[in-house]
Amino acid sequence: MASRRVKITFPEVLVGRPLVYNLGSKFDIVTSIRRADVGAETGWVILELQGDEEEINKAIIWALEQGVRVDPIAGDVIEG
Amino acid sequence: MAFASALHCRECGREYPIEPNYVCDFCFGPLEVTYDYDAIQKAISREKISDGPMDMWRYDDFLPVSRENAVNLGTGMTPLLKADNLGKELGLNNLWIKNDAVNPTYSFKDRVVSVASTKALEFGFETLACASTGNLAGSVAAHGAKAGMKTLVFIPADLEYGKVIGASVYGPTLVTVNGSYDDVNRLCSELADNNPWAVVNINMRPYYSEGSKTLAYEVAEQLGWRAPDHVVAPLASGSLFTKIWKGFNEFAKMGLIDEVTTTMHGAQAVGCSPIAKAYDAGVLHAKPEVPNTVAKSLGIGNPADAYYVLKILKEGGGAAVAVPEDEVGEGMILLAQTEGIFGETAAGVVVSALKRQAEAGVFDPDETVVAYITGNGLKTQEVVASSVQPINIEPNMEAFEAKVNITS
Ligand SMILES: Cc1ncc(COP(=O)(O)O)c(C=O)c1O
Ligand SMILES: [Zn+2]
Numbered sequence: 457m458a459s460r461r462v463k464i465t466f467p468e469v470l471v472g473r474p475l476v477y478n479l480g481s482k483f484d485i486v487t488s489i490r491r492a493d494v495g496a497e498t499g500w501v502i503l504e505l506q507g508d509e510e511e512i513n514k515a516i517i518w519a520l521e522q523g524v525r526v527d528p529i530a531g532d533v534i535e536g
Numbered sequence: 537m538a539f540a541s542a543l544h545c546r547e548c549g550r551e552y553p554i555e556p557n558y559v560c561d562f563c564f565g566p567l568e569v570t571y572d573y574d575a576i577q578k579a580i581s582r583e584k585i586s587d588g589p590m591d592m593w594r595y596d597d598f599l600p601v602s603r604e605n606a607v608n609l610g611t612g613m614t615p616l617l618k619a620d621n622l623g624k625e626l627g628l629n630n631l632w633i634k635n636d637a638v639n640p641t642y643s644f645k646d647r648v649v650s651v652a653s654t655k656a657l658e659f660g661f662e663t664l665a666c667a668s669t670g671n672l673a674g675s676v677a678a679h680g681a682k683a684g685m686k687t688l689v690f691i692p693a694d695l696e697y698g699k700v701i702g703a704s705v706y707g708p709t710l711v712t713v714n715g716s717y718d719d720v721n722r723l724c725s726e727l728a729d730n731n732p733w734a735v736v737n738i739n740m741r742p743y744y745s746e747g748s749k750t751l752a753y754e755v756a757e758q759l760g761w762r763a764p765d766h767v768v769a770p771l772a773s774g775s776l777f778t779k780i781w782k783g784f785n786e787f788a789k790m791g792l793i794d795e796v797t798t799t800m801h802g803a804q805a806v807g808c809s810p811i812a813k814a815y816d817a818g819v820l821h822a823k824p825e826v827p828n829t830v831a832k833s834l835g836i837g838n839p840a841d842a843y844y845v846l847k848i849l850k851e852g853g854g855a856a857v858a859v860p861e862d863e864v865g866e867g868m869i870l871l872a873q874t875e876g877i878f879g880e881t882a883a884g885v886v887v888s889a890l891k892r893q894a895e896a897g898v899f900d901p902d903e904t905v906v907a908y909i910t911g912n913g914l915k916t917q918e919v920v921a922s923s924v925q926p927i928n929i930e931p932n933m934e935a936f937e938a939k940v941n942i943t944s
Pocket of ligand 2: 545546547548549550560561562563564565
């Protein structure tokens with residue numbers, strides 16, 4: 457079992473979609489929401505994904521294909 | 537002596553022991569160092585600080601490690617210079633430049649890395665690591681060399697050669713990563729979570745970022761124990777900015793200076809300005825973007841501390857300013873040609889933001905304004921290459937007199 461902590465940011469057009477639900481049903485992973493802020497225009501969710509390393513990777517790639525942004529929870533880790 | 541008492545979550549307030557940890561288990565919020573301020577109050581005085589070493593470690597009572605063990609290249613106590621020429625240009629009678637470009641590896645990053653590497657040694661780590669586009673890489677490699685640690689530095693594969701050399705000379709294991717900025721980010725973050733390394737800006741981040749508070753302490757002391765009326769500082773992750781604010785407020789809380797009424801101005805370049813855009817929109821959460829700016833050291837599209845910066849601006853009446861890309865080089869040149877200081881692109885961003893705010897009438901002419909110059913221009917020479925316009929002549933007097941006309 458692996459666990460990954462991610463921040464997912466939604467653009468306006470995707471705010472209404474059941475993305476977190478789909479992550480948990482399309483893939484063999486458990487999603488748990490730690491913090492979130494979803495408004496009319498954009499929103500973000502901080503999630504823990506638990507499951508097989510490979511299954512988590514597949515889920516993240518799928519989420520990216522849906523047009524959301526997936527980042528490490530600590531934000532960008534490359535500094536100037 | 538170190539008075540750090542715990543790590544506490546900036547979101548939910550839960551407390552954690554002083555360990556290599558950066559995120560709250562409960563809400564995944566960022567952790568920050570807290571101190572036993574009653575004990576600091578008893579130990580601290582202006583005299584004690586003044587008698588300390590002439591570097592950033594004179595403030596170690598406010599840092600999470602003490603100076604006896606510090607990995608110290610002689611960082612800090614950099615000049616605070618009265619900028620009369622630039623001030624005249626901008627209509628400011630009390631403009632000061634904090635020149636942090638003269639640190640051991642030529643940027644303010646030495647402050648944060650000095651603290652992070654000291655803490656990493658204390659925790660027993662053998663490897664010091666980071667992911668960087670230049671300044672941080674050089675500083676980590678240098679401090680690792682001094683501390684006798686293994687160093688591991690990740691950089692994007694397309695980084696300028698000058699910066700690659702500036703880090704490799706200190707002998708780190710240098711890994712260049714192929715991929716988009718986001719790919720490199722995700723990889724480094726995963727590696728950090730799964731290896732026994734002290735990654736200065738990830739699992740050491742709560743300690744690392746505390747080092748930036750010394751930028752506030754020094755300015756307050758150098759101004760004669762007071763905080764300035766205005767600060768202009770660059771914004772990338774937003775860490776430096778929030779820690780300057782924290783530093784002034786800690787000094788006030790300990791009675792070393794009066795209550796802080798400083799207005800904070802953050803500076804970004806348009807090509808990477810998530811915080812300035814959120815400020816303009818009046819929201820507290822920045823929307824991540826893909827950086828595309830000449831100010832590469834400020835190219836953080838998803839800034840970890842954006843929310844805390846925006847909160848300071850909202851509560852203290854400050855501003856976040858985005859300067860057009862062509863004003864970055866102009867700002868560097870303006871600073872060089874008025875004050876004789878060659879700052880990097882981040883400095884160009886700061887000086888141009890300062891100019892914009894001055895022109896907008898934000899400052900009273902007699903107010904004390906401090907602009908932070910955080911990195912050295914020798915690292916980003918390409919941006920001002922067009923200012924090189926030599927006059928070529930034959931080696932005789934006639935040629936000289938015919939062609940050379942000395943202007944100021
Ligand atoms: C020269 C310079 N100035 C300012 C910054 C901004 O620092 P922060 O990420 O703390 O906002 C950086 C690095 O990120 C930098 O290299
Ligand atoms: Zn928390």
